[in-house]
Amino acid sequence: MKKVLIALLVALSVGIIVSVIYNIKQKKELNVLEEGFALQKEELEEEYSQIALQYEGYGMKIENDSLFSLYENEKMKVQNLLEELKAVKATNATRISQLRRELETVKKIMRSYIAQIDSLNTVNQQLKNENEEVNRRYMEVTSTVTKLNAEKKALSETVRIASQMNASQIVVNLLDKKMKVTTKSKKAVKIQTSFILSQNKTTKVGKKWVYTRIYKPDNSVLVKSEGNVFRYENKNIPYSSKREIEYDGEEQSVSIYWDIEEYLPVGDYIVDIFVDGAMIGEKAFSIKK
Known part of the structure; x- marks a missing residue:
């Protein structure tokens, strides 16, 4: 057990x-x-x-x-x-x-x-690169156009200056009824402005308007009518006298007249001469008793 x-x-x-x-x-x-x-x-x-x-x-x-x-x-x-x-x-x-x-x-x-x-x-x-290239070319073209426009403007200005005529040998006289020079203001009936228009082969030949502006001693301009204006520097300005001439590019003598129909005070005067929208000369003169 x-x-x-x-x-x-x-x-x-x-x-x-x-x-x-x-x-x-x-x-x-x-x-x-x-x-x-x-x-x-x-x-x-x-x-x-x-x-x-x-x-x-x-x-x-x-x-x-x-x-x-x-x-x-x-x-x-x-x-x-x-x-x-x-x-x-x-x-x-x-x-x-x-x-x-x-x-x-x-x-x-x-x-x-x-x-x-x-x-x-x-x-x-790729699109960004293409866009950058397009923008670059656009800027180049814009720059080129701007440069060309500037050159064109400069050339136009050069041509304008080159084609601009010049008034030399400017003489201002008072004329009496017999168209003779006088120094007496009481006898004077006309103011004659004579000058030589220079030779210029670059300017356009043909009919041209010659304008004068006569400044009185108080600096106001002698004007026959308010409608007697011409274009100068992109605006209308009044003229005293005008005359149409036939210009052939050669030197020529020009005379232009102001009919005295008003009282002209004694003092110093100035005549500015314009052709083709440009001022080509000026002359100071005096009126005495």
Whole structure:
């Protein structure tokens, strides 16, 4: 009986030891599995984090509004999946496996977006380069046109000056009724302005109007009528006398007259002479008693 009891105790002890050893082994294997699951989850989280960072980086390169909207939606999806992955237990192998498959899909979508972004950016850069080239050429053309206009204006001014005639040897006399020179204002009936119109081969030949403006001592102009005006420096100004001549480009003598029909005060006078809208000479003279 004693031997049987001892045998039972030994068998029970062996069973307990075997059970303990088995439990320890099972626990170790479970720990190994849990560590493996945790490592896999950590690696998966790292991959999701990298994808999220890439989405952040490429987002700043998108200039197309429609593509940017789609891109932002996908970026939010990645963020949500990453948050879910962080919350799920490492032992939830089924969900982690699903999230891994989701990651592969996300990677494919991102590669597609990156390709579109790079393509659009390349096209945009080409368009910018073309636009810059167009602007550069436009500025060059504008600069050239401005320069040509300035040169044309300068040339026109040179031609205008070159073609401008000149009045020399200007003489102003008072004439009496017999058309003789007099120094007595009471006998004077005309003011005669005589001059030599210079030779000029560059000016246009043909009929030309010669105008005079006679300034009295008070600086007012002798005028017969308010309608007696001509163009000078883009405005109408009054003239005292005018005469039409036939100009052939050669030097010629010209005389033009003012009929005295009013009282002319004693003092200093000035005569300005104009042809083709330009003042070609002036002469001061005096009227005495």
